[in-house]
Structures are given as structure tokens and as C-alpha cells.
Amino acid sequence: MVWVMHIIASVFINDDESGLHQDYGQWLEKLALHEPINQYRHNDTGEDNADAHMQRQIMGREVVVAVTDGKLDFGPWEQILYGEFDGRRRKQVLIKIIG
């Protein structure tokens, strides 16, 4: 299991293809516009990252991956990816294994 420890970032599993990552960025920006900043009540608190909170909900906070014989059970092309929607703070990821 992998968790991102921040509310404006995501870990998720998909294809590690640079064109796709660019597409995700543009798509998320379209679904939750950054501007105008004053459209979000959260930004009244002095933040300007309400859109990043939205985008993180779409992309997800945690991934749970099965392990068989010491190998992660991934489908073809699957990779664990990290997405950051507001690039200003140091980030931390938590990994735990149970079974």
C-alpha cells in the first residue's frame, strides 16, 4: 500500500508515458480551473490551491497493490505514479506491507 501524505497530491497507477502525463495535467486543469482564484471559498483563507484539492480527489490518495511471490501484481504497463498539483511544499510518501 502506498499513500501520499499531502492533501494536494496523489499517488495513482497508470501508464508511465510522458504524453499521457501531459494529458492528465491539461484534463485536470479543465475539470478544476485554477483561475479565477476567487471562485473558491477555500482560497478566502489565504490559500490559492482549492483547485489542487479537487484534482487530488479525482486522481486518488492511496494505492493498494497485491504482492504474489515477492512481486507486485501489476497489469501490463501499470506503474505507481506520483502527481503534484501545487508545487510548493516538500512531500512525503508512506509505504506499508501487510499480509
Next chain:
Amino acid sequence: MVWVMHIIASVFINDDESGLHQDYGQWLEKLALHEPINQYRHNDTGEDNADAHMQRQIMGREVVVAVTDGKLDFGPWEQILYGEFDGRRRKQVLIKIIG
């Protein structure tokens, strides 16, 4: 692990800030409009909450939180939140601990 037991509600993890919650509501309403009700085939069954089924998919059904030394491994500001998209029925949440 926390699960919401209803298909038109969510548990999720984010900042417990009231402006942000208001933003989520408006954002979800924009992504999945309630009106006109007859745009959804699900509503032909006599329901009027197809939009709530959509919104629950974005916000998620379950959260998995690691526990270390008896404390939930949260990042800064993280809280488990409950969101309801159709306010008419009594709701139930399930919590389980494994390890």
C-alpha cells in the same frame, strides 16, 4: 479502513475547512448536474439521484489509513470526511482494523 455503506455517499480524506467543503459541493454539482432530472436513464426508475451516483465515484467509497504505534498515519491537515450527495436516507459507516 473506513467504508461508507451507501452508493450515493462518500468517505474521503482531505482538509476539514468549511470553505473547501462548499467548493467541493459546487464543483461536484458542476461536474454532474442534478437538473434536468430526465437527462439520466437511472432516473427513469423513479429515482432522481443519478447525479449523486456520479459524484460518489469522484469522491470515493473507502479510505485505507495506515496505523503506526496506535496512531493514524495522516499527513498535515488530513482528516477523514463524510460527504452525502442525496440527503434523504439514514447512513451507516463501517470501520475495520487489520494488521
Next chain:
Amino acid sequence: MVWVMHIIASVFINDDESGLHQDYGQWLEKLALHEPINQYRHNDTGEDNADAHMQRQIMGREVVVAVTDGKLDFGPWEQILYGEFDGRRRKQVLIKIIG
């Protein structure tokens, strides 16, 4: 726990109602348009399924369901569903039980 092993498909939990499934299809198509194909950089690699990668992020990759006394802890109407957003390859689903 149930995982879909493909990056352009989802397992998720919701109502097994055919009108709702049709609504999901139209809603996802609206949130991530298939056409024009050249709007996505991922499709420059020769693929035409970038939209399916987006749709899979909304609907999710895995479900975690608790088991009590040998029964899945579902809320009313909950079913595990499988959604496919690009119908051309054989698919595989992985199920594991821990506890």
C-alpha cells in the same frame, strides 16, 4: 480486494442498474471526450485511447471490501462492477483475501 489489471478499465462498486450504467458511459464521455483524438499527446504514440486513461482515474482501479462471518460487507444495492473504456483487449481481474 479486487483489482482490475488494466490501465484503461475499472472495478468499482455501485448499483447494478442498467440505466445508471448507461448514464455513467455518457457522463464519462462528456468529462473526457474521445474525439478529437489529436487533442491528447498520448495518442501521438499511435494509441487512440487517452480518454479511457482519464475515465479509469475517475472510476477507480481497485475495491477493498470487508468480510464479516464469510459475507461481503455491502451496503444496500452495492455490487462490484467492471467497466471497460476501450474494448479491444482481453481483460483480467485479480482477487485476494487477507485477514
